[in-house]
Amino acid sequence: MMSGVYGYFPGCSLKGTGVAYEESLLALFRALHLGLAELEDWNCCGATSYMSIDERDAFSLSARNLTMTQKAGHRDLIAPCSACYLALRKTQDYLDRYPKIAGGNGSLTSIRAVRVRHPLEVLYTDVGVERIRKTVARHWHGGRVACYYGCQTVRPYSEVDRDHDPVRMDELLGAAEIPTVDYSLKTKCCGGSLTGTTHDVGVRLVYILLKEAARKGAEAIVTVCPLCQYNLDAYQSEIRRSSGERLDMPVLYFTQVLGWALGAEIESLGLARAISGRKRIAQWFQPAEKEAYV
């Protein structure tokens, strides 16, 4: 469904810490003339503490969102936040394997038909590397970037990419002329909620990811997940304070860099919301001077 309208489930992150993700996603889809319709009266995806306290509650929350997707007449529901994506997928998977949890007359099982999508996979499958290559509107003049996928979009219920060695973000950025490095930690833990609970462990994980990216010659990290982005972006100053080490590593959403390359209006990419490496960002994302580029 190239030009059809996708249902869009923002989840809490894209309205809060990850608002830059939403802004750039919308801008990117506009640039590609893809329709995106936010789900009306959506609720928590269930990925939060629900999932660990009572799965059934979590499933019910996801189920409601999926039901409303059908009501709204969408076949596809785009969930940019990895946690939302996983929670919705897991709900469908459980309905598949244990139909009983649907309860009642089992009518609920029909929501398995909704295609829960991640924007990375939509860009790769529905738009395709070729169309990206053709649509490039701005020459990249920034440095090399490390594509970082995190854990939730690649397993265990996902169809976004190869679970242990995802490559699609690299390919898409490559098509947009954005050089990437071979980043071995592309699916390693970003610290997740540990940054909030066992803080020093969480921050150490963040440090490892940033450090290895720099070692591989990356000047920025590009992610697909609001939590990853936040962890990697927000704790660099703390690392500097504790270890004196200056990383200044921009941590961007793939929708931001792709949006820029494909000609989305720069102001709408939420770049100003970045915390670390602002100078680099400022240099890289100047408006392209009027070059006749097709």
Place this chain on the structure above:
Amino acid sequence: MRPKVAFYWCASCGGCEEAVLDLAEGVLNLADAVDIVFWPVALDFKEKDVEEMADGEIAVSFVNGAVRSSHQLNMARLLRRKSKLVVAFGACAQMGGIPGLANLTTARDTLREVYGEADPPALEFRDNGHTLTLPKLFDSVFPLDRAIPVDYYVPGCPPSPKIVSDMFDVLLNGELPEPGAVLAPDHAMCDECPRRDSRPQELKLDRFHRVQETAIDPEKCILAQGVPCLGPATRAGCGSRCIAGNMPCSGCFGPTSRMRDYGGKALCSLASVVEGNEVAEIDRIFEGLVDPVGTFYRYSLPSSFLERKRWE
């Protein structure tokens, strides 16, 4: 003195009675040979005439038709008592026959079908002092031998003249065959079929036609033309009358002695010669057989393993 014989007709169409007359002038010889003491369709005897006879006084009773009402049952029992031999005459008496298809429904539904909104008549009807009682209709139709012990069977709907005259020969002046015997050859009718040589060795059917939907080549094997013909599963002796009329065998002569459930065996065999390894294709081919029970149990539902449709 001439042996006494009786003819009686239960649930049937009357064709079997005709079959006796089909003996043509043979009937006269028969009339000379025997003393017909009971034959409601042709002669004016009453039930009480039979009741007044001594037990075993009748040499042979020829009963055609299936049993589906209390009156038929009583008559069958009465004749059994009065006769030395009872012959189940024709497909209905032998297997239930066409009326046997009523076993796909029940008495209640049958009556509702017949009388519609109007109530079916009461079993007892009084009018100025007289009482008329109607026989009770059973929920199921039965072959004769479910009601009374039967000595011999004569297959066919109706039995062919040859079969009938042969029957009279054995019963009246031949030595009697094994009790329970079916008085017809014990191989299938393909053997007698005039078209038998036109059946290919490796028959594989990829569709079925209904008789009314196709022009049957009068020379070739009918089954090979995709029209379900039950000749291979049906007892011989009919003289291939249907085939001669360019119609497929529908199985009125019933099973050979080696088959236990006529329709089941016939289905098993027919389904073996269709094409298709995929469910979808196989189902497509069988769509041509619109009514399996009607096709394979047209004359034998009450004598099949399942006997009747399951009670819902």
Place this chain on the structure above:
Amino acid sequence: MSERETVRIGVYVCHCGTNIAATVDVKSLAEYAGLLPNVVLSRDYKYMCSDPGQDLIRQDIRDRQLNRIVVASCSPHLHEHTFRTALKVGGLNPFYFHMVNIREQASWVHENRAQATRKAKNLVSAAVQRVAFHQPLERGRVAIQPDVLIVGGGIAGIHAALTLANAGKHVFLVEREATIGGHMARFDKTFPTLDCAACILTPKMSAVRAHPNITLWTYSEVTKVDGYVGNYKVTVLRQPRYVDEDLCSGCLECIEACVYKQAKVPDDFNLGLSKRRPIYIPFPQAVPQVPVVDPETCIQFKSGKCKTTCIAACGDRHAINLRMEPKEERIEVGTVILATGFQTFDAHRVPYYGYGKYPNVYTALEVERLVNASGPTAGEVVLRDGRRPEAVGIVHCVGSRDENTHRWCSRVCCMYSLKLAHLIKEHTGAEIFNFYIDMRTPGKGFEEFYQKLLTERVHFIRGRVAEVTDWALDPTEEGKLVIRVEDTLAGFVRRIPVDMVVLATGLEPRTDAPEVRRLFNISCASEGFFLERHPKLAPVNTFTDGIFLAGCCQGPKDIPDTVAQAGAAAAEALALIDAGYLETEPNTAHVEEEKCCGCKTCISMCPYHAVAFVDEIHKSRVNEVLCKGCGTCVAACPSGAIRQNLFEDDEIFAEIEGVFSNA
């Protein structure tokens, strides 16, 4: 059933120790059986299959004039033959017998004693009703053609071939590759004795080539198999190697003469670690010593514009013929030995070990070639960039004992890993780290070899490796491959930087095993290896008579076990051949001609053309030698004129009725 004598049935209920008795109430079962029609005697006994158990049957036949026997014990696949023989010895026709399976299909699969017993009673009553209809039957005999087909020229096929050939039987040995030798030919040393694989294999290979009783067809595949035990008709497709085996003297000058001065084509035998020319010989000791031309890469095939210097070099021998066509050979054999071997697990399937991503991650088989004196590096263990590794990590159980890939243990990896550890250390003096889940060294001299390695200062770390990565945490890891693993003995996570990683890939069924299985009409076990008739009692037989298994096509094995099994398979084949015939099961179909109406329904039922139509009498007839006894034509015969021994309608209907007697 004609002239039916009075049926006197004896029922025997087996305890099978406690295997049955623990779950089925054998006493009440026997009592119940005693009350069934025609049963004159019923017993329960600890082990019916034992000699005393069988004697019991024989005596009762004599003393109590039994003429039908029912034994309720294990699966007929296990002991039906045993008991039939007992009847025979007891002077009764062996087919007056029916077996009830109350072990595999009752006591072992049900827990509730009452229910299991009820089921057993139903099954016994079914058998009692059935057996009353049994008829005396005679076994047929098929002659066994003495020639043998062996598929696969690895060590298993080679050993089996030589064994049979030495016994004077003619063997057709068919190998898909251009040479025989299989995996073993690639090995350098063999564990645990470290004797050189070539030294023990190549003499056997040339013996095969030289043996008058062996017809060797390399570069060939079996494409069609018809017939039955004793009389298999086999079609073999011989691919053209473009060099005539009979004319070639094996001087190999043509290879030197090839217009390609530099070898450019990846060499399969060395797993791409070296290059070969378009005309080549897989390895120096290849058998036959005849080059192969690879049409994919030969200029003459591609452009037709080659100087064909090879042909010139061959001179007046004219052995090279680039117009050679594929050739079909048709042979008739009595028995077949399948020795089609295995393939190694594809390490790409576990991306977290970096195979294909990091050049210095190797599979064990590749390293076998590296340490091999006749290998691509002449025995030098060097990395792809020519460096000599200072630290080497060997990762065990790659594609074995893993829910995500294969659950089975491949049996040889621990030992060959130890062997490689020893050899690499010997060649390079590098630090060697073995990463293992459990060290499995069951075998003669295996554990001792392990102990020896421990004294050679090879490191052993117990734990399944999490990943192989180039992610460096500190300068010591720069430019290295880092192996991350939980050391389950020390109880913490280690990072071990190495220069070379060896993945001990497991053994798996060949990709084409399913096709081969269908070709020979045998079964595969759930993991895909060929299924033996019985794991203990018939380990080299299959469920198809006359077809035997040898080597890793039946499951992972080391060389000693493979050779032993090959010998066993050869012996099984010999037993058949020397007996000269095989007794066949009498469960064939036959037409009652006077009943047959000639409708021909049965003709198309039989895939073996055992049912033929006889025009003279206008009836069908079954050739009981061709009939394999499936009974499909019996079910299809519309008027019930075809019958099947042992599966008569009477018998099966009686069995069905019997099942309900106790319900």
Place this chain on the structure above:
Amino acid sequence: MPEPFEPKIVAFFCNWCTYLAADLAGTSRIKYCPNAEVVRVMCSGRVDVQFVLKAFAKGADGVLIGGCHPGDCHYQEGNYKALRRYRLLRRLIRQMGIEDERLRLEWISAAEGDRVRAVINDMVETLKRLGPLQKSEEERAHLLEVA
């Protein structure tokens, strides 16, 4: 109180695949419902439609036919014959008021011991839901009463 309904299944297993699978289930000590009694035939192609009807008539609540997977028949194509008969028989018994689920044809290879468990347990569950094929003896008697 009346004991709960235990359905009765007559299972026709082919000698080379499904019967061996049942043996494998045994040697693997896989536990499953004791409701199915197996009648061994050499090939699913031997299963005469009459056998199935007989089983139902005698009071089976379900009939299971087990054969080799398509393409894997020990006799090459007996299982296809079984499949064709089964597809037509299904329609016949439907007309006779017998639910489709009461007659099952399953391909179970010699390696699939656990599938024997899965299939039989699942069928037992289904049949418990459907209830007995034949109503009480009395009702059947009434239905088939001869006055």
